[in-house]
Amino acid sequence: xxxIPSAFKISFRALRVNKMRSALxxxxxxxxxxxxxxxxxxxxxxxxxxxxQISSIGSNxxxxxAGATSSGGVRxxxxxxxxxxxxxxxxxxxxxxxxxxxxxxxxxxxQLVFGHQNWATEVTGTTPSIMIVQNWTLRGGRVFTDQESKxxxxxxxxxxxxxxxxFGDMDPVGQxxxxxxxxFKVIGALAPKGQxxxxxxxxxxxxxxxxxxxxxxxxxxxxxxVRVIIVQTRSDRDLDPAQEQIAQLLRxxxxxxxxxxxxxxxxxxxxxxxxxxxxxxxxxxxxxxxASISLLVGGIGIMNIMLVSVTERTREIGIRMAxxxxxxxxxxxxxxxxxxxxxxxxxxxxxIGIGASxxxxxxxxxxxxxSIISIILSFGxxxxxxxxxxxxxxxxxxxxxxxDALRYE
Amino acid sequence: xTDLIQVQEMTKIYSLGDDLRLTALDNVSLNIGPQEFVAIMxxxxxxxxxxxxxxxxxxxxxxxxxxxxxxxxxxxxxxxxADIRNRKIGFVFQGFNLLSRTNALENVExxxxxxxxxxxxxRQRAMNSLELVGLKGRERHHPNQLSGGEQQRVAIAxxxxxxxxxxxxxxxxxxxxxKTSVEIxxxxxxxxxxxxxxxxxxxxxxxxxxxxxxxxxxxxxKVISDEKVNK
Numbered sequence: 001x002x003x004i005p006s007a008f009k010i011s012f013r014a015l016r017v018n019k020m021r022s023a024l025x026x027x028x029x030x031x032x033x034x035x036x037x038x039x040x041x042x043x044x045x046x047x048x049x050x051x052x053q054i055s056s057i058g059s060n061x062x063x064x065x066a067g068a069t070s071s072g073g074v075r076x077x078x079x080x081x082x083x084x085x086x087x088x089x090x091x092x093x094x095x096x097x098x099x100x101x102x103x104x105x106x107x108x109x110x111q112l113v114f115g116h117q118n119w120a121t122e123v124t125g126t127t128p129s130i131m132i133v134q135n136w137t138l139r140g141g142r143v144f145t146d147q148e149s150k151x152x153x154x155x156x157x158x159x160x161x162x163x164x165x166x167f168g169d170m171d172p173v174g175q176x177x178x179x180x181x182x183x184f185k186v187i188g189a190l191a192p193k194g195q196x197x198x199x200x201x202x203x204x205x206x207x208x209x210x211x212x213x214x215x216x217x218x219x220x221x222x223x224x225x226v227r228v229i230i231v232q233t234r235s236d237r238d239l240d241p242a243q244e245q246i247a248q249l250l251r252x253x254x255x256x257x258x259x260x261x262x263x264x265x266x267x268x269x270x271x272x273x274x275x276x277x278x279x280x281x282x283x284x285x286x287x288x289x290x291a292s293i294s295l296l297v298g299g300i301g302i303m304n305i306m307l308v309s310v311t312e313r314t315r316e317i318g319i320r321m322a323x324x325x326x327x328x329x330x331x332x333x334x335x336x337x338x339x340x341x342x343x344x345x346x347x348x349x350x351x352i353g354i355g356a357s358x359x360x361x362x363x364x365x366x367x368x369x370x371s372i373i374s375i376i377l378s379f380g381x382x383x384x385x386x387x388x389x390x391x392x393x394x395x396x397x398x399x400x401x402x403x404d405a406l407r408y409e
Numbered sequence: 410x411t412d413l414i415q416v417q418e419m420t421k422i423y424s425l426g427d428d429l430r431l432t433a434l435d436n437v438s439l440n441i442g443p444q445e446f447v448a449i450m451x452x453x454x455x456x457x458x459x460x461x462x463x464x465x466x467x468x469x470x471x472x473x474x475x476x477x478x479x480x481x482x483x484x485x486x487x488x489x490x491a492d493i494r495n496r497k498i499g500f501v502f503q504g505f506n507l508l509s510r511t512n513a514l515e516n517v518e519x520x521x522x523x524x525x526x527x528x529x530x531x532r533q534r535a536m537n538s539l540e541l542v543g544l545k546g547r548e549r550h551h552p553n554q555l556s557g558g559e560q561q562r563v564a565i566a567x568x569x570x571x572x573x574x575x576x577x578x579x580x581x582x583x584x585x586x587x588k589t590s591v592e593i594x595x596x597x598x599x600x601x602x603x604x605x606x607x608x609x610x611x612x613x614x615x616x617x618x619x620x621x622x623x624x625x626x627x628x629x630x631k632v633i634s635d636e637k638v639n640k
Contacts, residue, residue, distance in 0.1 A: 002522050017510055319506045322467065323520040323567065324495020326488045403467050406506060 002329045004336070011337035014309070025305045026345035028298025029382050033349025034356060035291035036378045037370065041357035043284025045368040050277040053196055054270060058135040060100075060236050061269040062243060064092070064229040064250070083263045085224045086210060088253060089127075095249050098233050098242035103129040105228040106210050108218045113178040114166040121162055123179060123206045125213020133232045141173035141188030144209050152211040156184040160192035160203040182216055184208065239268055292381075298345065299385035306338050306393035317397050318405025331394040338390025339383055346382030350375055411479045412440040413574065413607055414464060419473030421459050421630075433459040434470070435630035443574070446601045447609045448618035451627035457611050458579070460627065464609065465498055465577045466490040478574075495524050499568020503580035505560045507552040507567075513539060514548040517566045524571065538566040541604075542596060558589035565596060569606075576600070578610040582617055594620040 015022040066083040089104040106125035111118055128143045130136065144155050156179065163172050172186045193202040214220050233242040243266050250256075250264050310317070317330060325333075357368040421434040434456045441447055451457045462468035463475060466482060467490075475483045482493060499520075500506075507516045517535040526534070539548055542562040552560050561581060568576050578597070582590035598620055600606045610621065618624050619638075626634040 003525070006522050006528075013510060315506070316508055319508060320519070320523075321491065322465075322494060322500050322506070324491050324523040324571075326491045326523065329523055403462055406502070 002325070002332060004332075007332050007336045008340065010333055011340045014313075014337055015340060021305060022341060025301050026341055026348065028301040029295065029342050029345030029385065030298075030349040030352065032291065032295030032298040032385075033346045033378045033382050034353040035294050036288060036381070037350055037353025037374055038356045038360070038368075039287035039291045040284060040374040040378075041353070041368040041370045042360060042366065043280060043287055044371055044374070045361075045366060046280040047277055047284065048369050049367050050273055050280055052194075054273045054277070055135065057196075057269065057273075058133050058232060059270060060233045060239060061133065062231040062233065062239065062246065063267045063269050064088075064231060064246060065265045065267065066227045067263065067265070083254070084226050084229055084250075085222075086226060087224060088250060089226070089229045091249060091253060092229065092231060092246055096242055096245035098238035098245055099231050100234045101129040101133050101232040103127050103133050103230045104210055104226040105130070105230060106213045106218065106220070106226050107228075108213065110180045110206075110217065112162065112166060112206065113181075114172075114175065117166045119162060119165040121159075121204050121206060123208060123213065123217065125208050125210035125217070127210060129232075130207060130230070133230050136193070137191040139189045139191040140171065141186070143188060144207075149209040149211055152209060152215045154182060154184045154212060154216065155187045155208065157188035157190060157207040158186055159190045159205040161201050162204060162206055163189050179206070179208075180217060236270070239270065243268060295378075295381065295385060299342070299389040302338050302341055302386060303389035303392060305341075306334060306390055307396070309337070310334060310393045310397040313397075314400060314405050314408040317400050318402050318408065321400070321402035322406060327398045330398040330400075331391075334394035334397050335387060335390040338393070339386035342382045342386030342389075343379070346379045349382070350379060353378075413443045413445075413478060414441040415474070415476040415479075416440070416464075417474040417476075419463065419470045419475060421456075421463065421468070422471045432630050434463075436473070437630070437632055438473075439625065439632060439635065441607065441609065443607055444601065444605045445607050445609075445623055446598070446621045447607075447623045447625060448621035449609065449611045449625050449627065450613060450615075450618055452613070454629075455627040456630040457627045459630075461577055461579055461609070461611055465500060466493045491523075495520055496571055497573050497575060499565075499571070499573040499576045501561065501564050501568050501576060501578040501581045503583040505552070505557075505564050505584070507560055507563055509552050512549050512551050513544060513555065513563045513566075516552070516563055517570050519567060520571050534570055535566070538570040539563070541569065542566045556589075557585050558592060561585065561589075561593055562596070565593075565600075569600070569604075573606075575607045575609065578608065580611055580613075582612070582614070590617065 064084060084104070086104045089102045092099055093102040103126050108123050109120060110123045111120050127149060131143055141157070143157065144153065148155055156177065158172055166172070166177060167175070172189055175186050176183050177186060178184070190203065196202050208217070210226070214223050231242065231246065233239050246266050247262065251262065254263055256262060320330065354370055357370055360366055361368050416437055416439050419434055419437045420432065423431045423433055425431055437460065449457045449460065459468070463470050470483050473483070474481060477493065477497060482490065485493070508519065514532070514535050517538050518531045521531045521534065536548065539545060542565050544559060544562050544566065547555065547559065552563070555563065582593055585593060594617060597608050597610070601608050612618050622638050624636055624638060625632055
């Protein structure tokens with residue numbers, strides 16, 4: 001049987017003769033592979049981003065939001081009314097066995113000043129539990145104590161972005177900054193977490209004791225009222241029981257009758273993100289499948305051109321048969337020609353696909369991940385496309401009768 | 410000594426339709442020995458081309474036996490026939506039938522692609538073969554850069570390269586002028602005498618047939634004469 005290097009040499013020559021035709025045939029595969037690579041990269045990027053988000057916000061989280069009631073027939077958005085209190089948070093922690101931590105949160109934006117630098121950011125009044133619940137670690141300094149929380153001490157923990165903008169390379173711990181003209185002592189600096197999946201800078205934040213936020217900074221109507229409590233359960237199996245326990249407890253504490261609507265909402269954040277991750281996976285499969293269809297169309301293009309090529313080269317096939325080419329010599333020649341087209345197209349497609357994925361990141365900021373597996377997979381798949389769609393033309397060529405083929409004009 | 414080619418009561422019938430049958434060969438029997446130089450003559454439709462196709466293992470007889478070097482080949486499958494064509498038979502056609510996109514050397518190497526000869530040996534043998542037919546120095550020329558006579562020499566080199574004992578030439582001078590025809594025929598004579606190759610050639614020109622030492626005439630699918638030519 002013909003050896004493979006010779007067969008490749010023959011196919012290269014044949015493809016060179018019709019450069020334009022070969023290039024256009026390859027284009028189908030190029031586009032298909034490019035689409036597969038880019039789609040898988042975008043999908044993997046989305047999944048990875050969600051996964052990162054899950055680990056960065058902390059695991060096994062429930063969010064208790066104030067409001068979300070229909071009062072007088074008007075549905076209010078959740079978190080719009082401060083119907084929760086710090087006492088609720090304490091009660092949740094004390095009475096719900098599935099709950100490990102409960103951190104009430106009071107947000108507000110404020111201008112921060114240090115020396116000549118100033119920076120507007122989100123200031124979060126909370127309890128030290130936030131460190132565990134949201135998976136924060138300290139880069140330096142310490143977290144505020146219960147004593148400081150109780151006495152509404154003016155102490156602050158700064159996120160990396162705030163540190164960079166106010167202090168540059170200086171160590172912020174021990175310095176005093178002004179938040180809304182109130183002097184605060186910086187007692188800690190957070191290790192950076194990076195962007196969230198929505199593109200928010202998670203490090204652009206400041207933590208202060210919730211009592212301080214309410215009494216000394218933002219001045220709320222009722223001290224102790226909060227809009228959000230973040231709850232962490234002991235394990236992921238405790239999420240559902242905890243949700244049930246919290247709802248029961250809060251209905252009791254807020255004196256909500258059996259026929260009345262809740263004045264709070266409990267959301268399972270981890271579950272939401274896991275759902276997002278599943279959606280991202282399904283999207284990846286979907287996009288990949290659509291991209292595969294274009295690869296299939298490219299394969300049909302190859303088959304089409306190979307059929308033309310077989311007809312055009314009937315006489316050549318006859319000559320080869322006359323001098324001793326066997327059935328599989330002829331088949332192999334045309335299959336290898338098709339595979340050469342598809343593999344070459346695949347290689348170019350991979351290169352362009354990687355480039356396109358990078359462009360997506362550059363222009364949209366959306367993270368993409370090009371996996372080695374997706375490259376091997378699409379390259380292998382394009383090779384299979386070549387074999388599959390090259391086989392029929394090759395089979396047809398091998399069935400030619402040498403006498404007729406030699407006479408073909 | 411067994412004859413190289415033994416044809417026994419061979420009949421070839423083509424079915425052209427439901428009831429339409431064409432008897433191309435009708436009960437032909439003949440033997441061709443080693444180192445013979447045979448010319449086959451006859452008008453078109455006489456069955457000489459059908460005979461050549463069967464001798465050349467490109468076609469199979471409907472009835473009868475064909476033994477090549479004592480081996481029955483009439484019943485072999487197409488891959489075995491391809492192998493026999495490769496090792497035993499060199500073809501020379503009227504229209505040269507060279508691959509137009511490849512140079513002379515690669516055309517001559519072609520038969521060796523299908524029997525596992527290494528690239529180095531392929532090159533060497535093809536060079537020798539081209540030298541034998543007088544084309545030394547023209548190896549890198551493509552068919553369209555060669556004259557008709559030169560192209561036919563490339564085809565002959567290709568027929569020789571696997572050391573086949575038989576060359577089948579189908580009107581090899583049909584596209585050539587008289588002078589070139591004589592050169593090509595002289596080459597066949599030389600190959601027959603010096604390389605001891607059996608040459609079977611189809612022609613309708615008496616001049617060309619004159620180079621052979623045996624002339625077989627066909628008419629209506631039958632052998633009508635078979636005579637030795639003494640020189």
